[in-house]
Amino acid sequence: MIDPLYTLALATGLFGSGHCIGMCGGLVAALSLSAEGRRGGIVFHLLYNAGRILTYTLVGLLVGWLGSAIAYTDIFSGATRVILVASDLFVIAVGLGSAGLFARLNLMKLEFSAPMQALGGAIGSLRRLPPALAALPLGLVMGLLPCGFFYAMAITAAQSASPVTGGVTLFAFGLGTLPALFFFGSAAHWLGTRARSWMIRIAGILVALMGAVNLLRHLRMMGLW
Structure with missing residues (x-):
């Protein structure tokens, strides 16, 4: 049976990609052009998205491993329970x-400019390369861009206390973002601001559901449900 978290992560990526288009779609479109103005084409977008999803997966493996290292250390057993429940409630909130329930608390508030500034130099250097050569490393770098949905998925991956589960969770999330970003040129044409806003709301509900699923699991694990 497929873990429902994988399905929710895939759906979150699909609907959360409305935010991705607004956040970095224009930048990717610009970077897919060579200095002579020629587009990188399908090869560029295939390699770019492969790099981005690979970064997501590696981050999932890493945080899942870190979560397992903490979860299986006896000294952290009591604190781990508190951290798990608190992080579940945070993801739900x-x-x-x-999704629009709170005015001041949302995933976009988790996005900071400092990581983007740190990555700016690397992105600028890649801009000088031909699109076909820049695509894969650009995807690897852009996978680290500050994104609230990505952070929520990383928290969920860490809670799994399993490198494999963490990696698959973030792989599924990245796979969900693929359709909109791969077909960005056409998607941007029909995905207006209102449509993207509703996609983000639906993605927010899915993130809250992921938090609720994990909360129930953790409460059962503690014998409290």
């Missing part, structure tokens, strides 16, 4: 905030 920011998910519902992104």
Whole structure:
């Protein structure tokens, strides 16, 4: 049986990609052009998205491993329970905030400019390369861009206390973002601001559901449900 978290992560990526288009779609479109103005084409977007999803998966493996290292250390057993429940409640809260329940608490509030500034130099250097050569490393770098939905998925991956589960969760999330970003040129044409806003709301609900699923699991694990 497929873990429902994988399905929710895939759906979150699909609907959360409305935010991705607004956040970095224009930048990717610009970077897919060579200095002579020629587009990188399908090869560029295939390699770019492969790099981005690979970064997501590696981050999932890493945080899942870190979660397992903490979860299986006896000294952290009591604190781990508190952290798990608190992080579940946090994910639920920011998910519902992104869905429009709260005005000041949402996933977009988790996005900071500092990581983008740190990555700016690398992106600028890649801009000088031909699109076909820049695509894969650009995807690897852009996978680290500050994104509230990505952070929520990373928290969920860490809670799994399993590198494999963490990696698959973030792989599924990245796979969900693929359709809109791969077909960005046409998607941007029909995905207006209102449509993207509703996509983000639905994605927020899905994030909250992921938090609720994990909360129930953790309460059962503690014998409290």
